[in-house]
Amino acid sequence: MLAQLAIRDVVLIEALELDFAAGLDALTGETGAGKSILLDSLGLALGARADSGLVRSGAAQAVVTATFELSADHPAHAVLAENGLEAEPGEPLIVRRIVKADGGSRAFVNDQPAGVALLRELGAGLVEIHGQHDDRGLVNARGHRALLDAFGRLDVAAVGAAYRRWAAAEGALAQAREELDAANRDREWLDHAVAELTKLAPEPGEEAALAEERAGMQRGARLAEDIAAVEAEFAGTDGAVAALRKAGRRLERVADDHPRLADALAALDRAIVEAEDAESALADGAQALRFDPERLDEIETRLFELRGIARKHRVQPDDLAGLAADLAARRDRIEAGEGALAGLTAEAKAARTAYEAAAAGLSDGRREAAARLDAAVAAELAPLKLDAARFRTVVEPLDERQWGAHGRDRVEFEIATNPGAPFAPLAKIASGGELSRFILALKVALAEAGGAGTMIFDEIDRGVGGAVASAIGERLARLAERSQLLVVTHSPQVAARARRHWLIAKAHDGLVTRTSVHALDSTARREEIARMLSGAEVTAEARAQAARLLEVA
Template sequence: MLAEITVRNFAIIDRLEVEFESGMTVLSGETGAGKSILVDALNLILGDRADAQAVREGAERAEVSARFVLDDAPAAHQWLVDHELDDENECVIRRVVASEGRSRCWINGTPMPARELRELGERLVDIHGQHAHQSLLRRSAQRALLDEYGEHPDTLAAVADAAEALRATRDEIARIEQIDDAGDMRIDLLRYQVNELEALDLGADELDELEAEHRRLASAERLIGDGQHALALLFEAEDGAATDQLGGAERLLNDLAAIDDGFKPILELVTGARIQAQEAVDSLRHHVDTLDIDPQRFREVEQRLASIQDLARKHHCNPSDLPALADRLGEELQSLEGAGARLDALRADETRQTDDYRKAAKALSAKRAKAAKQLGAAITRIIQSLGMPEGDFSVQVTPEAHERINAAGTDEIEFLIAANPGQSARPLERVASGGELSRISLAIEVVAAARTRVPTLVFDEVDTGIGGGVAEIVGRQLRELGATGQSLCVTHLPQVAAQAAHHLHVAKHVAEGQTSTRIALLDEQARVEELARMLGGVELTAQTRAHAADMIARAHG
């Protein structure tokens, strides 16, 4: 659950620290005090897009951090383990937004991209906004809600996998079918090019070896002459060969070392130098003997290099790339020459994969139909308690509504409502009354939230457009959701606020021309005062306070 949140320089909040408990917590206050701003800050923590406009005027950056306790969040804890970010049983998320719009995120002290933050956030908090009914009017959102309620992810995944396999096969068929006369011409060209490259038969390391041999043959006379001269200086010179000089120095130092130990390390160095010089003589003599001036071989190497260069220029590539080019063109030729047989195999695959997709989609339709009945009944029960006693909500699943291949199956999902007796069920988007739509939307949110595995639920003024006894029932529904976890509710309704286990008051504070937001946890007496204010009236009376106290007592009696 969400244990605490710290906000600095975010919108009109300069600095704010709030601790939360389990159960239902309400946030109330005057319009514009900053209740929904706190929800916006939480959204930022959960990976929402960063906006420089959110930085408090005059500040360089906004910062939001939140600490979550993971006792009731196994999915979030497993995500942290998988990403090597787990820190016992807590998760601390920090997000900083600079005034120019740049954003940085940390999870348990490790920098992470916002994309990863969204993945984790989906496992920690589920936020239901006051405009949720707008998205619920979309068929795609209705389908997603039904699938989430039905809890059949494996069946959904099977349909998506079958659709992807079939789509890939059809794409390959279309590609091969495009091979026409131009394709035949391409095959002829490829055959010629592949034969030419195969005739060249350039080995992987041959080019480097040829270039090294070419340099050696081109400088053969110098290599032999200068090599023999160096051999003479080392060993064969009649007067002053290097090995003779080192031998003489070694004999003198040997005599001196017998008298003075200080000469011994010098003797060792000279002895080593003489031995290395002798080894150099042997190696030099052997290598010079292998050198030969071979004009015929030189011409052969030059011709081979010229052929390689000519073919590389023809294909507009580096000579070293010719072996890879030969492999690539050969693979393309093989693919095109086998297109006919490949096409037959692909068409057989298409038939089989189409059947697999239809079977998977049919299985998904069956599960959706079962979930639709349960969802419709659950939402109907709630809307009938929300001032629509004759309301009847249903979810219509039309199987095989379209032939196109879709990862979501072939069903058409539609939410229907009959608000009054004698009225036929109509699509949700055709509901005329805004109040009815708000109540239906709230019922859908409550039912959906009851199935969620996310430990913290946030309801941002989802009770807009209702009041009276209906509002009290809404409060009870939200309290029940918080009974097994944590729910945070932003509300203007005293009937909802009275149901909460904890009550936070949000207020604006002006000092030195600067506006800031403050949040305070209300004790029993302060809570009565706040509910009395929410009940209405410019001046709070004893009767209003008594009414507020009675509402709290009845809610928790």
């Protein structure tokens, strides 16, 4: 709900601060007094295009501040949260627009800099402005489906959930098909690669072990002659070890004759032990380095195969075993994927069937709600001097490519203003006055469907009077029981229905022309309604008639 509107230096308005409340407010005044300036100012705060011509002559800038009181569940909270501007619970929402004389503008939300696009997004949920040339709100067919759904209290959320499940199932199926198609393109290569690697049977670390064994055999080939010569020095009765043993036996017979001989014998014993160890180590080394031409050829062949296939697959030889497992698993997934694809296809089909059933139920509900809405609007047309007009709600199926979370229907409000005339969209067939009254009739019929917390009707009663004006006033008052309404009017019947009455006046002091807005008390209000009834000269009869209008209201 709009709680306050502060305007400074906008065209003829020097400074205004207006406090509003729930219910119906009427704004009246002489033609040219500045009623449109008031609405232009509010529109500026709600993101309308900035124009330096709005800045009062001689002023550096124009400033408009609108303060709104929001319910805890108002959609504006979500918009603020998305933009990192959450309002404290119970705190008002304050939007401010500054337009400089040089054409620049700035916008603020709760005293934080914001983009004009954010003001427009917030404004769409805060205020509905219905004028004779308005192309938004009810005139815009894009919002008709949501209005009909709200009027019929239809469960669109269930259809949206079914659509998202169907979309997710179709997405999973498409991805699985894409993966399977890509895998099938490689199927022949996979079969060959897996067979080749299975036959080779590579093992982790095999290449390094074979290379080490081959290097040892190659070293053994180079050292074979030297090793044989050393073995000859050790072996036989004339070898080094045998000579040491023979010397030890002789020395053992005389070692007791002198301490140094005993020392010599001990050293000789140690030498024999070391020589025996050396002979054993030499034998082991000779065996390890023994050159086997056949084994070397096997090793060379195996290494060639391992390294060749590793180069082919652009991996290290040690990674071949893992590659073989990966390729085999990939081939298995292809085979499993064909079975899984059938399951995903069935899931997508079931999800589509569920969506179609939910959407069909929604379509039925929309057609039933459309019939009730048409009847409700028809009941409002005759009192508004639109008895020759016809209204209908068109519910048509959409092309499958346009199906979505909203269902499968296109919804649009159409009218025919004269008997026998074809139906057409609201904006294309209704004149300014007719359009405003059609909007009012729709608003009354859709009252329980909700809408913005504040609605503004700009001269909805233009060109009508008497009983029609009274009917307009009665319907506006009825709407105001659910929403805050501001009505710019020239009709005394409408003004009399308001809970509060504001007078917009223009004054000239010889130098400067200013527009002012004043809340009228009961006496001043009767006088203003009498002026609206009689014109320039307010008569006693006009005052009496004004009093009667106020009593009836």
